[in-house]
Amino acid sequence: MNEMLQLLENNARLSEEQLAMMLGKEKGEIRAMIEKFERERVILGYKALIDWDKTDKESVTALIEVKITPQRDRGFDRIAEKIYNYPEVESLYLMSGAFDLAVLIEGKTMKEVAYFVAMKLAPIEDVVATSTHFVLRKYKDKGVIFGADPVDERITNG
Amino acid sequence: MIDYEACIPSAVREIRPSGIRKFFDLVGGRTDVISLTIGEPDFVTPWHIRVAGIDSLERGKTYYTSNSGMKELREAISAYLARRFQIAYAPSQILVTVGGSEAIDLTYRALLAPGDEVIVPQPAFVCYGPLASLTGAAPVYIDTREEDDFRLTPEALRAAITPRTKLLVLPYPNNPTGAIMTREDLEAIAEVLEGTNILVLSDEIYGELTYGRQHCSCAAVPGLAERTILASGFSKAFAMTGWRLGYVAAPAPIFPQMLKIHQYAIMCAPTTAQFAAVEAMTAGDADVEEMRNEYNRRRRYLTAGLRSIGIGCFEAQGAFYVFPNISRFGMTSETFCERLLNEYGVAIVPGSAFGACGEGFARISYAYSVEHISRALDKIEKFTSSFK
Numbered sequence: 001m002n003e004m005l006q007l008l009e010n011n012a013r014l015s016e017e018q019l020a021m022m023l024g025k026e027k028g029e030i031r032a033m034i035e036k037f038e039r040e041r042v043i044l045g046y047k048a049l050i051d052w053d054k055t056d057k058e059s060v061t062a063l064i065e066v067k068i069t070p071q072r073d074r075g076f077d078r079i080a081e082k083i084y085n086y087p088e089v090e091s092l093y094l095m096s097g098a099f100d101l102a103v104l105i106e107g108k109t110m111k112e113v114a115y116f117v118a119m120k121l122a123p124i125e126d127v128v129a130t131s132t133h134f135v136l137r138k139y140k141d142k143g144v145i146f147g148a149d150p151v152d153e154r155i156t157n158g
Numbered sequence: 159m160i161d162y163e164a165c166i167p168s169a170v171r172e173i174r175p176s177g178i179r180k181f182f183d184l185v186g187g188r189t190d191v192i193s194l195t196i197g198e199p200d201f202v203t204p205w206h207i208r209v210a211g212i213d214s215l216e217r218g219k220t221y222y223t224s225n226s227g228m229k230e231l232r233e234a235i236s237a238y239l240a241r242r243f244q245i246a247y248a249p250s251q252i253l254v255t256v257g258g259s260e261a262i263d264l265t266y267r268a269l270l271a272p273g274d275e276v277i278v279p280q281p282a283f284v285c286y287g288p289l290a291s292l293t294g295a296a297p298v299y300i301d302t303r304e305e306d307d308f309r310l311t312p313e314a315l316r317a318a319i320t321p322r323t324k325l326l327v328l329p330y331p332n333n334p335t336g337a338i339m340t341r342e343d344l345e346a347i348a349e350v351l352e353g354t355n356i357l358v359l360s361d362e363i364y365g366e367l368t369y370g371r372q373h374c375s376c377a378a379v380p381g382l383a384e385r386t387i388l389a390s391g392f393s394k395a396f397a398m399t400g401w402r403l404g405y406v407a408a409p410a411p412i413f414p415q416m417l418k419i420h421q422y423a424i425m426c427a428p429t430t431a432q433f434a435a436v437e438a439m440t441a442g443d444a445d446v447e448e449m450r451n452e453y454n455r456r457r458r459y460l461t462a463g464l465r466s467i468g469i470g471c472f473e474a475q476g477a478f479y480v481f482p483n484i485s486r487f488g489m490t491s492e493t494f495c496e497r498l499l500n501e502y503g504v505a506i507v508p509g510s511a512f513g514a515c516g517e518g519f520a521r522i523s524y525a526y527s528v529e530h531i532s533r534a535l536d537k538i539e540k541f542t543s544s545f546k
Contacts (some may be wrong), residue, residue, distance in 0.1 A: 003451070007455070014528075018459070018528065018532070021458060021459040021462040021463060022455035022456070022458055022459045022528065023455065023458065024458045024462075152200070154196045154198050154200070155182070155196075
């Protein structure tokens with residue numbers, strides 16, 4: 001049921017009871033649906049969205065465009081696997097357009113990211129070229145605007 | 159010394175300030191209060207609609223529009239009304255107003271004379287009676303009842319009609335009860351009005367916000383359509399309250415009379431808002447649907463939450479309010495709400511603010527996040543369980 005998935009995608013902390021109330025269902029029905037989605041790996045996990053800039057943790061994020069030569073029989077999948085198995089890789093997408101794979105990587109420092117590209121990513125056989133773009137500032141992620149502090153400006157009239 | 163009191167005519171002096179505002183003023187500057195009093199979307203106007211307004215300013219569109227509103231907007235409203243509610247108003251029958259409020263006032267001023275009677279079903283939004291009194295007409299209230307799902311029944315209407323009845327106000331979907339009128343309900347009203355000269359002011363400002371079934375406009379019902387003046391606007395459906403933009407659609411013979419008043423009193427609705435409204439009318443359906451779905455989830459949540467703590471609650475089918483019955487707690491709705499505010503820091507509006515028959519009820523708005531509603535419910539439960 002897509003409506004429930006959307007609600008959880010926006011707020012994974014909604015309880016079964018709250019979901020049941022919002023969707024007009026029984027609590028047991030909600031629990032069964034969630035269990036089914038988890039079993040089928042439709043729901044893959046529940047994570048918090050954190051603005052690390054507000055903490056003392058140092059980190060940099062980079063988007064790396066990767067051009068590759070597809071392998072016979074297995075296409076891009078084998079190469080993708082070689083890349084996404086590195087824990088530094090945050091996200092990996094196969095793209096249409098001027099390059100093939102978009103790698104989102106998080107490191108402690110620019111040096112660390114540069115090291116990853118030079119020593120781990122570029123040497124992979126079939127990787128033809130890489131182009132690294134560092135993220136300067138994160139304004140919005142997963143639909144959430146960073147830094148904004150929403151204030152209820154309404155006054156009672158209606 | 160000027161005697162200012164003597165300068166104010168009694169019709170104005172006798173108007174009482176809004177009971178909603180009065181209660182809001184009690185909350186004052188308190189920051190520790192969880193308020194569920196607001197009758198305004200918590201969503202900001204969708205960005206693409208705001209951009210359309212900004213864009214018009216950048217292009218220097220800062221002049222008056224024609225009195226009845228931009229042609230492009232009236233055409234868009236006409237097409238929207240046909241698409242969404244299957245009703246036929248030509249652009250020449252549509253007047254763009256400063257909010258739905260002006261649409262109501264304008265209709266009154268065009269139609270009412272001293273001695274006329276205006277029938278107003280209650281509980282209802284606070285403006286219908288006071289604005290009627292200003293024209294010298296007399297509001298005649300009909301109490302709608304919880305056991306009738308707060309709908310106007312043909313029997314009650316028939317009993318209220320006199321030779322002086324000029325206008326029937328139909329405020330559905332209803333603020334504060336969340337009641338709607340179905341097509342069958344409206345057909346029954348049409349039957350009562352058949353053969354009379356009574357006109358209908360249908361305030362359909364919440365027409366986009368119905369749950370489980372599509373809103374039926376008065377203008378879609380044979381027998382009502384030709385006597386309907388439709389008032390609506392952008393505030394509730396498109397989260398555009400601050401833009402102050404609404405419209406009124408009227409039978410062709412009445413339209414020019416309304417236009418004259420608007421022409422002299424207002425000139426034209428704000429131009430920037432009109433440009434934004436064109437975008438809302440032509441590309442805003444998906445935004446409305448998304449907001450409606452969110453309101454619906456909150457409505458279910460709040461209704462189920464109230465019922466689970468033993469507060470009976472009529473199943474609202476429209477707008478963004480629920481209207482629980484609090485009579486079993488043995489105090490007036492004003493006392494109930496004051497105590498809830500003072501002792502537990504939750505603000506809701508007493509039902510009596512919406513007419514005497516709202517006594518025993520309270521209006522709770524769900525134009526708030528589920529988290530916010532959830533916090534309020536916890537406190538309401540603590541309050542009501544102290545009576546068990």
